[in-house]
Amino acid sequence: MVDKRSLPLVEVTPFLTQKANLKVYKNVGEWQVIAGELHVKKQLGGELTYSIEELNPYLNREAINPFILHSALLEGRKIKDDPHPTDAMDQLGKLEDGNVAELFFSLRTLRSPEEVLELLSDYDVKATSMAVFAGELKDFKLSTYSSSGADYMIPHLTLRPMVQFGDNHSLSLWHTFFSMDDGITDHVKQLIADVEWMTDNIKYNGVDEDKQRLAYLKKNGVQVYGASVTGPVRELEKLKEESEFWEFHLGRIEVWNWS
Template identity: 30%
Template sequence: MEEWNKEKEKKIMFKYRFTLTVRVIRVLVACLFLFWVYMFVVTISYNALHLDKKHAYYSKLAMDWTNPNLDEEFGEIIQSEITPFLTQKISYPVSRMVGKEPKVVGEMEIKKTLLNMFSTTKINFYQHDKGNKYRFFLPEHPKSGEPLGAEDDERVWEQLEKIHEGTVAELGFSTSEFMTAEELLELLEPYDLDLLWAPLYTGEFKEFEPTSYGGGGSHLSIQNIFGLSGGREISNDYMSEGKIQYLDEDLLADSKQMMLENMKTLLEEESNSYIETFLGLHKLEERYHYLKNNEFTVYGAVVTGPVKELLKLKKVENIRGAQLGEMGYWNWE
């Protein structure tokens, strides 16, 4: 019988440790390989389904409808990735049209998880004051027809008077009456300006109660409003996208039709939690049916152009509650 000694103990322990280490390494390599295969399949599927382009497109729609004159940098490639927990992270630049050129003001960050309740869209502005700065005042109460006022700030016109004529800017304003989109374009036709966005009346107080609104006395401003923008469309595979930059007479019918078709697609293909919780589009179904069955009615606008051309709007009786937005160096035609 072989005698037990320290040397033999060391040899056995060394062999045992070596064997255990090899087994651990094999398990780790196998886990890493399986993880690589898993991520390969996930990434290939993610890219094949174009989920990033889908979520980016719908976030652009939501931004078009609810954020006056905020747009993506058209043509820029979106940045996207998917994590092992199937969370999609998507981002793209956000800009404002100031004059004839877009001015980058921030970045859209999308976090799409498996559950819509934990998914978010957020615009990170490069400067803290670059958010939704415009308020639009209803000309009358939709239920009673009682005329309503607006908060006018004469300093806006004073600023425009003092700004050098070699400057372009954006300006938001409300109107003293409801009007069709065609009538709004006719009102602005004499001026060398581009119409970018117009707040829409979509049945608030009549068809549904708005989620938030403010005002005091004779003023009434809806905070979660929808607006009419140039319009956009995308192919069924989300690979080809097109849009109309401005609201103009020739393409107005197309802009309205694009909005209705996009609303219909969202309602038919996406869940309510996706639409409301993720995209933040409240009461989309009620708004869609109202716009489909009624005229596109607006009560304000966001326009851009030379500051001296904007100043001419001071004399238009229908315009009130003017608010000055971004300014930039001359880039007009």
């Protein structure tokens, strides 16, 4: 997530190029842990460009896509077994109670975001994002993806807690987590609106694929095949009891901060 609440100090160069830096963070427990920096630049009369410098706390460890799209989901089937056990739950079991963490998991079937929140409602965790299936490898081919056997790791749209801006482009409303009480409809509408705006107004690498994703979502609705959650390590450990969840990946770990 990009920290949109603090107005950045905008630098103007002698050639009237505007530059600004914003913090990138992720939610771990109730901490907002800095994970990198967003560098933004706009030349006079030119286009806006940006890059993200990721802050990796470990040497020689590449960030990986934590969500698996199994071929069974592309064929409308349910994954019947877990051919790739992970050690995320073993790692969680070795952590003391006074810690919070983030955990990623994939789903055995395509689910609506509401169904995922319902499955999580019995646990003291908060959902922070969901991996959206938008017809990739089913309705259209992708220019880039990786695979291992029946597992696919693909570029995907991400359903995130909704952020809204006022008429003067100032931040007016934001959500840190999804909530069953608030529902998910507005978050989904915002995702569709954001992709519509992007594909209509910006030329970028992958815009044609995003147009196909948008057409698929408008026709079929939003379904997801994975989610990220955060909470106390003992609660995260309980998620292995949910038969619908598989391919767990452990993310950042922090000391206790949970109300």
